Amino acid sequence: MTKDSTGRKFRVIVAKPGLDGHDRGAKVVAAALRDAGFEVIYTGLHQTCDLIANAALQEDADAVCVSILSGAHMTIFPELLDLLKKKGMDDVLLCGGGIIPPDDAEALRHQGVGRLFGPGTDTRDIVRYLQEEIPRRRPRP
Amino acid sequence: MALADEVLRGSFHAIGKAISLVENGAPEGRDLLERLHARVGDSLRIGLTGPPGVGKSTAVDEMAAVLRARGEKVAVVAVDPTSPFSGGALLGDRIRMSKAAGAGDVFMRSMATRGESGGLARATQDAVDLLDASGRTFIFIETVGVGQSEIEVSRAADCVIVLLSPESGDGVQAMKSGLLEVADIVAINKADRGGADRLEHDLRTAFELGLRPRREIPILATQANAGIGIPELVATVEAFVFARKASGAFQERRRLGMEDRLRKIAEFLVQKDLWGGEGAPERVKEAAERVLRRENSPYGCARALIREALR
Numbered sequence: 001m002t003k004d005s006t007g008r009k010f011r012v013i014v015a016k017p018g019l020d021g022h023d024r025g026a027k028v029v030a031a032a033l034r035d036a037g038f039e040v041i042y043t044g045l046h047q048t049c050d051l052i053a054n055a056a057l058q059e060d061a062d063a064v065c066v067s068i069l070s071g072a073h074m075t076i077f078p079e080l081l082d083l084l085k086k087k088g089m090d091d092v093l094l095c096g097g098g099i100i101p102p103d104d105a106e107a108l109r110h111q112g113v114g115r116l117f118g119p120g121t122d123t124r125d126i127v128r129y130l131q132e133e134i135p136r137r138r139p140r141p
Numbered sequence: 142m143a144l145a146d147e148v149l150r151g152s153f154h155a156i157g158k159a160i161s162l163v164e165n166g167a168p169e170g171r172d173l174l175e176r177l178h179a180r181v182g183d184s185l186r187i188g189l190t191g192p193p194g195v196g197k198s199t200a201v202d203e204m205a206a207v208l209r210a211r212g213e214k215v216a217v218v219a220v221d222p223t224s225p226f227s228g229g230a231l232l233g234d235r236i237r238m239s240k241a242a243g244a245g246d247v248f249m250r251s252m253a254t255r256g257e258s259g260g261l262a263r264a265t266q267d268a269v270d271l272l273d274a275s276g277r278t279f280i281f282i283e284t285v286g287v288g289q290s291e292i293e294v295s296r297a298a299d300c301v302i303v304l305l306s307p308e309s310g311d312g313v314q315a316m317k318s319g320l321l322e323v324a325d326i327v328a329i330n331k332a333d334r335g336g337a338d339r340l341e342h343d344l345r346t347a348f349e350l351g352l353r354p355r356r357e358i359p360i361l362a363t364q365a366n367a368g369i370g371i372p373e374l375v376a377t378v379e380a381f382v383f384a385r386k387a388s389g390a391f392q393e394r395r396r397l398g399m400e401d402r403l404r405k406i407a408e409f410l411v412q413k414d415l416w417g418g419e420g421a422p423e424r425v426k427e428a429a430e431r432v433l434r435r436e437n438s439p440y441g442c443a444r445a446l447i448r449e450a451l452r
Contacts, residue, residue: 008165009228009253034229039253044236051242055235058249060157088154 010134013061015043015052020070025097029065032123049076053083056092062134066096073100077113091138097121145176151276153248160250163267174267177274184273187378188298190260190284190291190323195304196330198237200365201281205241207375208279216248216277217241218268220261222285223253234283248272260284260291266402269297295323296398299391300378302326307336321347324358326377332362414450424449
């Protein structure tokens with residue numbers, strides 16, 4: 001199910017922050033989510049954290065999925081998390097994927113970042129995770 | 142309701158949530174529209190349509206930049222198609238709207254059609270109303286862009302720009318497509334590419350042949366990715382609106398658009414009561430059995446169902 005009992009469809013931002021230009025992974029995930037019935041707002045390459053947070057706000061996104069292959073994840077995820085909180089989006093799930101060492105992923109998880117998916121992930125796992133996690137974080141009457 | 146006040150104050154967070162409510166057909170969304178309707182009607186609504194890849198999002202981005210530079214509050218509602226197979230959608234209009242997004246003071250919302258076929262979503266006009274009430278002065282409505290059947294936008298917008306490019310096809314394409322009939326202004330985008338002059342000539346011929354004999358359609362050349370011709374396009378829109386307001390055609394079009402919208406809403410509400418109301422499935426089942434028992438005709442029973450639902 002990609003919508004809840006009130007007819008709400010899950011809206012997800014898929015974004016590529018920073019300078020790395022490898023967007024194939026992000027596109028694969030965006031397409032998989034689309035095919036699973038999500039409304040995917042794809043923002044494209046070279047986004048700043050501010051742009052991504054603003055997009056989440058205006059699009060009323062349920063989740064922000066970020067792909068990082070540049071090694072900047074320990075900078076970008078905390079910054080994004082902070083921005084989302086500052087803008088009042090405490091209930092918006094921030095998760096992502098890329099080349100992220102397990103220790104870093106664990107550290108980010110403690111800060112409040114959701115699951116981070118590495119290379120070789122089955123897209124069905126991502127779909128299932130979002131379908132479970134979004135209604136948990138953003139229950140609607 | 143606190144959300145209504147927040148929308149009136151122009152909070153992007155509140156507008157974002159409010160649009161979701163109307164988009165999902167939530168009762169709170171309808172309450173919100175009830176509360177805000179007296180504040181709706183001051184913004185200018187500009188429709189943009191044209192084939193996929195012609196440069197609609199880029200043109201909107203550039204027009205928004207021109208308008209916000211002189212202090213206008215701009216909003217964009219960009220519609221992309223929902224897959225009839227999965228119900229999902231890939232909404233990619235933000236990619237080409239980096240200026241508007243970067244400015245931070247342009248509200249931009251992507252919308253999936255969710256089964257509508259006229260180039261807009263069912264809730265597009267509701268979203269535009271919310272943006273209007275929030276104090277946005279210029280609201281762009283960008284259609285799906287499948288061409289030829291995008292008539293909805295001509296009812297939702299005060300001025301419709303049809304964007305074409307030299308790759309859009311020859312003059313016969315221009316004559317047969319339903320696209321040009323909704324045009325108040327035509328912009329030939331990517332005008333630096335070969336064939337732009339030819340397309341303009343073909344279009345003028347098409348218009349002369351009486352496709353649209355009622356009035357002159359301005360045809361402009363633009364290169365949206367470089368901002369070329371965009372200030373002129375904005376000026377043409379404003380001249381058009383000014384003239385329409387002076388002649389009364391502006392208000393007339395809004396009335397016709399509202400008539401159309403009211404019909405749609407009324408049909409939607411009746412349908413909802415008919416098939417979604419309490420006990421509706423049982424009533425339909427019972428009616429079907431009555432017809433099969435030869436107690437009443439299908440038409441008689443259908444009328445009875447409507448009377449029951451509207452009671």
